[in-house]
Amino acid sequence: MLKAVNFGLLTTLFMNFPKELKYTKDHEWVKIEGDIATIGITEFAQKELGDIVYVEVETLGEELESGEVFGTVEAVKTVSDLFMPLSGEVSELNEELEQAPELVNEDPYGEGWMIKIKINGELPGDLMDSEAYGELVGVS
């Protein structure tokens, strides 16, 4: 979701990328439970974006392919597309974010989740574990 990534010297130190999640190169996380996947953005992503003011998802109920845009996230300074990390139906969205988009900054892996997807078909092979994602964003 972030087109240009800047590495401030200390930005990725002490960041948390939970082991039980999968990650994408677009800085989203995926939590798979049965045939449902919960999607959000990583701590790295929320930090790069800064204060998040709107999360817009208008694809509820739609069947989308992996890589398609399911919504946008607006920060004060930037707007970014949100991409489907896997194929399926957008089955639920986090309605709390309508009133409290700052939850994405405050609790990106918990209350700041964005959508749930009813998984359709195989999982893409390019989902990363926390270690591989940590390397991608510069945590060695």
Add this chain to the structure above:
Amino acid sequence: MQEEVKKTALYQTHVSLGAKLIPFAGYEMPVRYSSDIEEHKCVREKVGIFDVSHMGEFLINGPKAESLIQKVSSNDASKLTIGQAQYSCLPNEKGGIVDDLLVYKMADQAFMLVVNASNIEKDWNWISKHNEMGAEMKDLSDQTSLFAIQGPKAEDTLQALTETDLSEIPFYHFKLGELAGVQNVIISATGYTGAGGFELYVPNPEAKKVWEAVLEAGKAHGIQPIGLGARDTLRLEMGYCLYGNDIDDQTSPLEAGLGWITKFTKPFINHENLKAQKEKGVDKKLVGFILQEKGIPRAGYPIHNLEGNQIGSVTSGSLSPSMGIGIGLGYVATEYAKPGTRIGISVRKKVLEAKVEKLPLLKK
């Protein structure tokens, strides 16, 4: 040309404060220390300090200094008294703007020009090219740090560090004084936030000392270091132009609403064409607008009339942290420039309703 990214004297300080640094106008600059919204509100409600040392400073000296400045700038520098500053711009020969700047009258035949970081070299070459009268020019950009201390508590914060009576410095005036034990600091009652306060010009070797003293003195007032992110939202709420966004080599100062700094009391580069443009009227105008529904305008988004035809484009846009709604600046065909006019901003697949507003967008 070398593309090396420069660092301000305070670079290490910003790193240890945990700032997110980005390359901006050739400098590694702090864009945010904590949160854009929090930093913005800190300046509006309390006080903040910005490192804006990337800005350029030129000294223009000697008996020909004023005539050079009068030739290259649109405002009338002959009206300045010693200790006064004015906002101005450098018109090009094709109707556009080379840069916008501040002109400080330091002494009878000495001026300081403060220019945008991204334009230091372009401005220097431009002014040099027109210096056939032979004024002395000196580029102090790499030796000078600039801090902006802005907000309702800026004066209280700085007064604790200087004997100079700050309440006696009117808006757009300055004094040379000792501050935080550093002599000859230029204490200027200027800024780019609309929150009031001062800008301090300090020699690089003393920069850290001044920065730390201001942070210490401001503690009681809730001071925070502020990044360029909040600087941009603060200026946008006031409707101040940002070079490269709202004004550039193509835009006329008259289109940009800078008629008030375009004085036809004296000749200057391209004044005849600009005067003709003023008499004839401009085809497009820079306006401020406020969204009437949820959404955030961004630079480059099309502006529509109510019939759905494009009438212009957004040049700057953001969420207003003070008002909690989308605001922006953009050029529209002159017939749509009147405050109160309803326009549409095309945000991805939707057209959001907006209203042209008188500047500043944030009312006191």
